[in-house]
Amino acid sequence: MKSTGRTTGHAKTAAGRKATEMEPDIGQxxxxxxxxxxxxxxxxxxxxxxxxxxxxxxxxxxxxxxxxxxxxxxxxxxxxxxxxxxxxxxxxxxxxxxxxxxxxxxxxxxxxxxxxxxxQRRQHLRVPALMPLALELGDGRRFVLRTHDVSAGGLSFPLPPGLMLARGDRLQVYVALQFRNGAVEPLSAEAEVVRLWEEGGDPVRRFASVKFLGLRPRDEARLVRFAFDRQIFLREKGLLDEPRP
Structure with missing residues (x-):
């Protein structure tokens, strides 16, 4: 059989079989x-x-x-x-x-x-995840901490002492996506602070949420795959009943 090259969701294969949107295309x-x-x-x-x-x-x-x-x-x-x-x-x-x-x-x-x-894809499905995270601010300062949750649209993290952010601040994030099988995939992106909040306790914990800017489609696909993989892991451990919107 001779390859016909990449097909679309409804293209016919060399054997005349109609490929459907529920099957992977050539090149996928x-x-x-x-x-x-x-x-x-x-x-x-x-x-x-x-x-x-x-x-x-x-x-x-x-x-x-x-x-x-x-x-x-x-x-x-x-x-x-x-x-x-x-x-x-x-x-x-x-x-x-x-x-x-x-x-x-x-x-x-x-x-x-x-x-x-x-x-079904939910808009920016978030999953809890503690993973290594590095931040680089506009003034050149760098911080190493851990994520709080991650989605295809952004992530959140606890703010360490000495790190003050405001909504609209832009920064560079570097995160290591950790999969169930032990594989680690580094990802970097520009991000913007969209939310700041606190959680009660002694002491009070401060958090920030950022959204990714100009994320490449392949990186977004990797984040979707990570969120899906993480969801399976949490459900297997009995730690997640329903995905978080």
Missing amino acids: VVTLEPLDEPTRRYRSRVADRDASALYLDIPLDEAEGRLVHHWPRGLRLTVTWVDASGGVFRFPTTVLGFARRGIPLLKVALPEAGTVQRT
């Missing part, structure tokens, strides 16, 4: 999670497809940073991807073996009817 980056090892994550890309299967680049182990060539036939996986609007899609599949299209590709079954789950 996907994440693979073996059902018997849910903490392991592998990144790949859809290289080709036909009437019954997707053909994926050899997956990369996100934790170890190496390509993994051993994928037993019949292994059950969950495939996840994030579309351009930030919607998160998942479906179960099975490894069908390998195929060669100039290079070896992993062959997995297309989703059966009704098995693709879509997580």
